[in-house]
Amino acid sequence: MVYRLIPDFTNHWNFQPSASSWQVRWERARAWRSKAHFPQHALLRKPSGLVPWIVYFLYAPRGALSQGQRLALRNIKDMGLCVHVVCAAPEPNLVPKELHQLADGLHWKALAGYDISGYTLGLLDIAAHAPGSTAF
Numbered sequence: 166m167v168y169r170l171i172p173d174f175t176n177h178w179n180f181q182p183s184a185s186s187w188q189v190r191w192e193r194a195r196a197w198r199s200k201a202h203f204p205q206h207a208l209l210r211k212p213s214g215l216v217p218w219i220v221y222f223l224y225a226p227r228g229a230l231s232q233g234q235r236l237a238l239r240n241i242k243d244m245g246l247c248v249h250v251v252c253a254a255p256e257p258n259l260v261p262k263e264l265h266q267l268a269d270g271l272h273w274k275a276l277a278g279y280d281i282s283g284y285t286l287g288l289l290d291i292a293a294h295a296p297g298s299t300a301f
Contacts, residue, residue, distance in 0.1 A: 175187055207257050211294040212249045218300040219248045220287035221268075222280050228259035234266035238267045239296030249300075250290060251283040270294075 185193075212218060217240050223234055230238075241248045249270035252260045257273040264271055272286050291300045 204282055205275040207273045208271075208290060209257065209273055210265070210268065210271040212247070214247065214294055214299075215295060215298050216247045218270070218291050218295065218298050219246050219282055220291070220300055221248050221250050222287070223250055223252045223264075223281035225252055225254045225261055226276060227257070228254055228261055229261055230261045235263070238264075242267065242298075249287050251284060251287045258274065266272050 213265045215278055247269040250268040251274055253274045253276050254260050255276055260273050272290055274283050291298055
């Protein structure tokens with residue numbers, strides 16, 4: 166089944182990777198040697214079901230949701246979409262309790278790192294536990 170959530174949105178496009186330039190390969194090797202570690206993380210609720218998924222990265226350094234975050238999550242749910250939340254919080258036990266009701270999938274990530282590490286975790290979770298799903 167193909168979901169068209171956005172008019173004129175193209176999915177299932179043919180991706181052909183190009184060869185990396187020597188500058189890109191050099192930067193990758195330098196980053197690998199710097200021993201930068203991926204932030205600590207733990208999957209709290211597996212995403213499941215072949216449905217359209219929204220990966221939502223949420224920053225909660227004090228363990229609480231803002232009104233804007235709460236509203237965004239409710240709006241996503243009102244659209245009938247499943248939401249997989251990756252929550253950056255100091256510890257897994259500081260993930261806001263509300264998220265356990267609002268999120269269909271939930272992953273904790275330590276505060277270290279960048280937003281892209283959260284999106285990486287969310288997409289990896291969906292690929293592993295809901296393969297074939299549409300995610301954005």
